[in-house]
Amino acid sequence: MLARIANTLYWMGRYLERTEHLARYLRVQYFTTQDAPMSQNRDFVLGSIVNMAGIPWEEGKPFVESEILHAVALDANNPMSILSAITSARENARGMRNIISTELWEVINKYYHFVNNYPVSYFKTRGLYDFTLNAGEHCSVIRGYVDSTLTHNDVWALIRLGVHLERTTQIARIISCKLYDIYVLTDQNENMSVENYQYTVLLKLLEGFDMNRHHYKAAPDRQKTMEFLILNADFPRSLAFNLRQIQYFVRKLGLREHTPDSIGFAVGRLCAQYQYLLYPEIEDKVGEFVSETLAKVYELHGALDKNYFHV
Amino acid sequence: MNLFIQDVYGDRKILKDKIVPSALIFSSPHYSEEMKSIKPQNGIYCHISGTDLIRHSDGEYYVLEDNLRSPSGVSYVLSNRDAMKRTLSNAFRWANVRSVNEYPAELLATLQSVAPVTDDQPTCALLTPGTYNSAYYEHSFLAQTMGIELVEGGDLFVENNYVFMRTIHGPKRVDVIYRRIDDAYLDPLVFRPESMLGVPGIMGAYRAGNITIVNAPGTGVADDKAVCSYVPAMIRYYLGEEPIIPNVPTYLCEREEDLKYVLEHTRDLVIKPVDMSGGYGVLVCDRLSSAELEDIKLKIQADPRNYIAQPRMSLSVHSTYIENKGEFEPRHIDLRTFTLMGKDRQFVLPGGLSRVALKEGSLIVNSSQGGGSKDTWVLV
Numbered sequence: 001m002l003a004r005i006a007n008t009l010y011w012m013g014r015y016l017e018r019t020e021h022l023a024r025y026l027r028v029q030y031f032t033t034q035d036a037p038m039s040q041n042r043d044f045v046l047g048s049i050v051n052m053a054g055i056p057w058e059e060g061k062p063f064v065e066s067e068i069l070h071a072v073a074l075d076a077n078n079p080m081s082i083l084s085a086i087t088s089a090r091e092n093a094r095g096m097r098n099i100i101s102t103e104l105w106e107v108i109n110k111y112y113h114f115v116n117n118y119p120v121s122y123f124k125t126r127g128l129y130d131f132t133l134n135a136g137e138h139c140s141v142i143r144g145y146v147d148s149t150l151t152h153n154d155v156w157a158l159i160r161l162g163v164h165l166e167r168t169t170q171i172a173r174i175i176s177c178k179l180y181d182i183y184v185l186t187d188q189n190e191n192m193s194v195e196n197y198q199y200t201v202l203l204k205l206l207e208g209f210d211m212n213r214h215h216y217k218a219a220p221d222r223q224k225t226m227e228f229l230i231l232n233a234d235f236p237r238s239l240a241f242n243l244r245q246i247q248y249f250v251r252k253l254g255l256r257e258h259t260p261d262s263i264g265f266a267v268g269r270l271c272a273q274y275q276y277l278l279y280p281e282i283e284d285k286v287g288e289f290v291s292e293t294l295a296k297v298y299e300l301h302g303a304l305d306k307n308y309f310h311v
Numbered sequence: 312m313n314l315f316i317q318d319v320y321g322d323r324k325i326l327k328d329k330i331v332p333s334a335l336i337f338s339s340p341h342y343s344e345e346m347k348s349i350k351p352q353n354g355i356y357c358h359i360s361g362t363d364l365i366r367h368s369d370g371e372y373y374v375l376e377d378n379l380r381s382p383s384g385v386s387y388v389l390s391n392r393d394a395m396k397r398t399l400s401n402a403f404r405w406a407n408v409r410s411v412n413e414y415p416a417e418l419l420a421t422l423q424s425v426a427p428v429t430d431d432q433p434t435c436a437l438l439t440p441g442t443y444n445s446a447y448y449e450h451s452f453l454a455q456t457m458g459i460e461l462v463e464g465g466d467l468f469v470e471n472n473y474v475f476m477r478t479i480h481g482p483k484r485v486d487v488i489y490r491r492i493d494d495a496y497l498d499p500l501v502f503r504p505e506s507m508l509g510v511p512g513i514m515g516a517y518r519a520g521n522i523t524i525v526n527a528p529g530t531g532v533a534d535d536k537a538v539c540s541y542v543p544a545m546i547r548y549y550l551g552e553e554p555i556i557p558n559v560p561t562y563l564c565e566r567e568e569d570l571k572y573v574l575e576h577t578r579d580l581v582i583k584p585v586d587m588s589g590g591y592g593v594l595v596c597d598r599l600s601s602a603e604l605e606d607i608k609l610k611i612q613a614d615p616r617n618y619i620a621q622p623r624m625s626l627s628v629h630s631t632y633i634e635n636k637g638e639f640e641p642r643h644i645d646l647r648t649f650t651l652m653g654k655d656r657q658f659v660l661p662g663g664l665s666r667v668a669l670k671e672g673s674l675i676v677n678s679s680q681g682g683g684s685k686d687t688w689v690l691v
Contacts, residue, residue, distance in 0.1 A: 002466050003477045095442050098455035154479070254480065308479045 001154040005099065007309035008092045009155060013146075013162025015089035016108075019082045019115075020139035021170035025052050026072055027132035028205045044181070052177040054080050066124040073131060074120055082135060086115045101149040104142070111138035157252040164245040165301060171206060171239055172294040175229060178202040179287045199225040206237040226286050227279040239293055240274045246300070247271045255308065263303045270296055312377060312533050312542070313652065314549040316356040319532055320346045330548050331541045335565065338616055339538065340586050341380070341531025343494060345501060349518050349527075352425045353654045356527040359418070359489075360652075361385075364556065365645045366627040373559045373624065375645060377542065378588070379526060379534040381491050384664040384684070385414060385649050386449035389456070391686035392662070407691040409661035415456035417651055417658045418489075422457075424653035425523045426486040433486035436460040436476065438467070440492050440508045445679065450491050464492075469512030472519040487523045488513075494528045536585040536619045537563050559624055564615035573620045574608055580620040581674070582607055590677030595623065626674055629685065631667055643668045645676050646687065661689040 026049060033045050046063035049055075053072045057063075075081045090112040097105050114134060123131055143163070150156040182198050199220045203209040206229060209220070215232070216224045232238045247267045255263055270293070282289040318325050319336055320343075326333045336342055361382025363375040392411050396403060419435065426433030439450035441463050454461035466476055467485065475482035490497065496506040498514040516522045532538065540561035543554045562569040562580070573580060577596050584592040594607055611618045628641035644667045649660040665685040666676035676682040 001479050002460060002462060003479055004463065004466050005460075006479045091442070094451075096461070097451045098461045311477050311479075311481075 001158070003309055003311050005096050006154070006158050007305070008095055009158035010162040010165075010304070010309065012089050012092035012108075013159040014166035015085040015092070016111075016139055016142055017163045017166040018170065019085045019089070020136055021167070021174065022053055022072055022080075022082050022085070023132040023135035023139075024207070025049065025174065025205055026069065027129060027136075028201065030069075030128060032201050032204055044184075048177060048181050051180065052173060069128060070120065070124060074115070074118060074123060083115050086112050099155050101145070103149045104145040107138070107142050107145050111135075111142060114138060154253060157249045161246065161249040161253070161304075164242045164249065165297060167237070168239060168242040168246065168297050169294060171229065171237055171242065172290050172297070174205050175202065175226075175290050176287060176294070178205065179290075196221055202229070208235060208237055211235055223279060223283070230282075230286070230290065231274065231277060231279060233275070239290070243267070243271050243274055243293075246297075263300060263307065266296070266300055266303065270300075312360065312379060312545075313355060313357050315545045316379075316527075316530055316533050317354055318549075320349075320356075320529060325545065325548055328548070330544050331538070335535075335537055335541075335563075335616075336532060339532050339535045341494070341529065341535055343529030343532070345514065346527065346529035351527045352427055352520070352523045355425055355652055355654070357530045357533070358421055358425065358525045358652055360650045362648050362650065363645050364648060365559070365624055368625040368627075372556050374539075374542070374556050375559055375624075376536060376539050377534050378647075379530040380493070380588075381526065382647070382649070383446045383449055383491075384647050384666075384678075385660070386452040387684050388649070388660070388662055388664050388687070389414065390452070391664075391684060395686040406688065409689040409691055411660060411662040414649070414660055415453060417660075418453065419457040419459065421651045421653035421656065421658070422459075422487045422489055422523075422525060424656055425525065427520055427523055428486060434460075434484060435487040435489065436462045436467075436485050438462055438464070438488050438490040438492060438510075440464075440496070444491075446491065453489075459489075464506075464508045464510050467510040467513070469510060469516050472512075472516045472521050474510065474513060474516050474522045485522065487525060489525045494531065497524070497528060531586075536561075536583050537565065537616070538585075540619065559621050562620040564611050564618040564620065569620075570611070570615050573611065573618075577604055577608055577620075579623060581623050582611070582618055582620050584617055585619055586617070589679035590675045590682075591679070593675060595674055597623065623674070626668075626676075629665065629667065631669070631683075631685075633669075640671070642671070643674050643676065644685070663687045 029045055029049055033041060042065070043063055046065060046068050049068055049072060050057045050063070055068065055071045055078065071078050071081060073082045076083055078084060090108055093100060093105055093108045118127065118131055146156065146159050178198060178201070182195055185194055185198065196219070199222060200209060202225055203212050203220055208228060212220055212224060212228050215228060218224065228235060228238065230239050233240045233244065235241055250264055250267050258265060315325065325331050326336060357379045359382060361378040361384065363378065364372050365375050366372050388411055422435045423433050426435070435457070436459055437450055437454040439447060439461055441447065444450070451461055460476060462476060468475055468477065470482070474485045474488070476485055492508050495502045496508040498509050498511060499506045500511050501514040502509070513522065513524070514528075517524055540558060540563060543558055546552055546554045562573050564570045564573055580596050582594040582596060596604060596607070599607070626643040626645055629644045630639045631642040632638075633640050644665050647664040647666060649663065651658040665687045666678070667683045667685055668674060668676045669681055669683045678684065
């Protein structure tokens with residue numbers, strides 16, 4: 001596996017996964033809070049989107065809905081937009097069509113054309129739901145083709161490594177953003193039901209509401225939400241689950257050295273910490289804990305980049 | 312052609328016997344001084360050749376030119392066939408069409424046969440300038456269908472005269488490189504120092520016999536359009552045979568009597584620069600204004616070695632679907648054929664790329680000039 005190609009595969013996985021989270025965040029945040037019991041509804045939602053998608057927005061400048069939605073989804077000049085990410089993913093795929101299946105290339109290409117050809121004016125007025133739902137479906141189809149048309153070798157492992165590493169960072173970011181939203185709301189003396197409603201939103205943002213209910217058989221609150229999204233090792237959009245996936249793919253790639261400065265060591269250490277952690281131990285510093293995890297995942301990326309992709 | 316290239320970089324018998332003028336060879340921009348001291352594996356220089364054939368109004372086939380420097384287009388042969396099978400499956404039922412699908416396997420076997428070590432699994436790689444190259448689709452297609460790595464210059468490095476790929480598990484040795492970049496960019500240490508596409512030191516590894524480069528550097532000396540006109544003479548000289556397909560008659564502006572004829576009959580001729588490909592610089596003179604005609608005459612006189620002239624061959628036409636008109640119209644075509652030569656193996660693709668000039672009346676079929684292509688059948 002060429003180092004350059006390894007890097008391209010890994011980033012293709014990351015970009016594709018990123019588009020899915022951006023699209024879902026837009027949709028869920030926008031629609032579930034339209035009838036929510038809270039004050040300053042609209043600005044609150046837009047502020048949360050700006051925060052999560054990392055759009056540069058001038059302090060104090062009033063939020064313009066159509067501008068923000070456009071920036072997150074279809075703005076080619078915003079390197080963080082869905083369009084920019086899928087364009088990069090497709091460029092990456094194009095650069096290595098010879099090692100992925102034709103079928104996989106075609107679904108990636110299809111997704112790119114769907115986003116690139118989406119009418120901007122329709123998107124800004126009525127297309128948000130349709131666009132974001134379709135984006136998510138395209139991502140699922142692509143992941144399906146990754147798993148079912150590629151040999152489960154290094155090519156596959158690198159794409160999946162990118163997917164799970166990106167997913168870990170997105171989950172961490174989404175939890176952090178939502179914790180911040182909740183902090184803002186409590187600061188404004190909103191009542192308990194408003195806060196709990198935000199946990200429902202957070203679970204829906206990660207498509208975990210139904211499974212959470214199934215797991216706890218009770219309405220979500222802070223503990224049930226955080227424990228589920230951070231420590232549940234079986235839920236595919238939890239931090240614990242994805243860290244284990246990262247560990248699996250690092251091993252699969254044979255990057256399993258045992259020196260303390262190796263990537264295998266760093267991943268193993270992080271997974272071990274998660275495996276034997278109980279929620280009450282992080283209860284009073286959840287935000288801090290999630291941020292620490294995010295920083296460690298960024299370090300993993302740095303180590304991969306330095307030791308394997310740019311040799 | 313291979314015998315000729317071998318000779319040019321070896322004993323130079325054909326030059327000493329004055330069959331081909333030495334001056335023509337040594338003034339070719341594609342002549343490589345470097346290759347004088349290098350003997351490629353098995354004496355093979357042009358593993359892959361693409362010969363362009365045309366059919367004139369006299370009903371005869373002619374060789375228009377030989378392409379010995381990474382001829383392109385074979386991926387379109389295979390893709391066109393796939394598209395045809397999907398859309399005209401009925402036609403395939405009554406015609407017994409020879410398959411073209413074995414080309415990638417034949418190409419891979421050709422590459423493996425010329426590997427330097429007698430390892431049963433030599434590592435082959437296709438060297439591309441990258442995704443922005445106009446032929447990238449083909450590079451990627453061929454690497455995919457052969458199942459070999461598609462590498463860029465930066466993926467390779469040379470150590471102790473061996474060539475390696477940079478992989479996530481450390482360096483991996485490469486034995487054969489099918490390169491789709493020009494000689495000049497191959498090795499910045501030997502050719503153009505500013506080249507970012509090549510691999511520093513690869514020519515040293517080549518000289519040491521540790522890597523096979525396909526096609527060999529310096530093969531361009533034989534597809535210089537002026538040298539092409541000597542191919543029938545080469546066939547008689549090396550093989551003692553008469554050419555089966557004649558060449559398009561060619562006037563070398565460098566020869567005094569030819570130059571005189573060309574300047575007197577410019578309007579009836581097609582003028583081509585000798586060292587360009589892709590249809591660039593080709594002038595069909597009866598379509599030129601008087602001013603343009605005078606201009607090209609001056610250019611020829613200033614640098615006669617750089618130009619050849621050929622009579623305007625009326626390329627045969629084929630019924631072609633014109634998209635914006637929604638109907639079929641006649642358009643001029645030529646046929647590119649593909650030939651492989653490896654150690655103890657030869658292969659002629661039973662098919663080819665019919666190239667079509669999509670512009671009405673145009674004789675320039677090159678895809679870089681807006682030409683299209685057609686699936687081409689060889690019937691059993």
